[in-house]
Amino acid sequence: MDAPTDRVAQIMAEWARERPDLDLAPQGVIGRLHRLANHLTEDLVAVYRTFDLSEGDFDVLATLRRGGDPFERTPSDLADSTMVTTGAMTKRIDRLETRGLVSRRQSDVDGRGRVIALTTKGRALIDDAVTAHLANERRLIDEAISPMDAATLERVLTSWLAHYES
Numbered sequence: 468m469d470a471p472t473d474r475v476a477q478i479m480a481e482w483a484r485e486r487p488d489l490d491l492a493p494q495g496v497i498g499r500l501h502r503l504a505n506h507l508t509e510d511l512v513a514v515y516r517t518f519d520l521s522e523g524d525f526d527v528l529a530t531l532r533r534g535g536d537p538f539e540r541t542p543s544d545l546a547d548s549t550m551v552t553t554g555a556m557t558k559r560i561d562r563l564e565t566r567g568l569v570s571r572r573q574s575d576v577d578g579r580g581r582v583i584a585l586t587t588k589g590r591a592l593i594d595d596a597v598t599a600h601l602a603n604e605r606r607l608i609d610e611a612i613s614p615m616d617a618a619t620l621e622r623v624l625t626s627w628l629a630h631y632e633s
Contacts, residue, residue, distance in 0.1 A: 528593035531585040539584035
């Protein structure tokens, strides 16, 4: 049986024909990771939409929820955790506050600072959304690769990501 082909294989074959002097091996990894990330993002965002959430909204609510009781953080902590600017975070918080999913209050420690807290409504929504999100992630993995390949992939990606994040 022939190995499965994908768009990256086609691109690499074209480059090999036109520029046989190039080392195309990295493109086989990076190109596939990039294309796969785009496909996965589409599948992940589709679940967020069923809860009327954007990817950024989901990130903020999930960050507050996984932090544990009292489910609150400063806007700058949220921005750092979700890797966006404070300006982008302000827009997300405004949107979530308008929907009654988070609230703002003055910090107990810093009179000038603010604290963002998950509301009861926000906690119920993110609990449902996270449950659906994790089921979706399980489906995406199980329908495409074996448990052994998934474990190997997780180990390799963990090591590679640690290179950038350490």
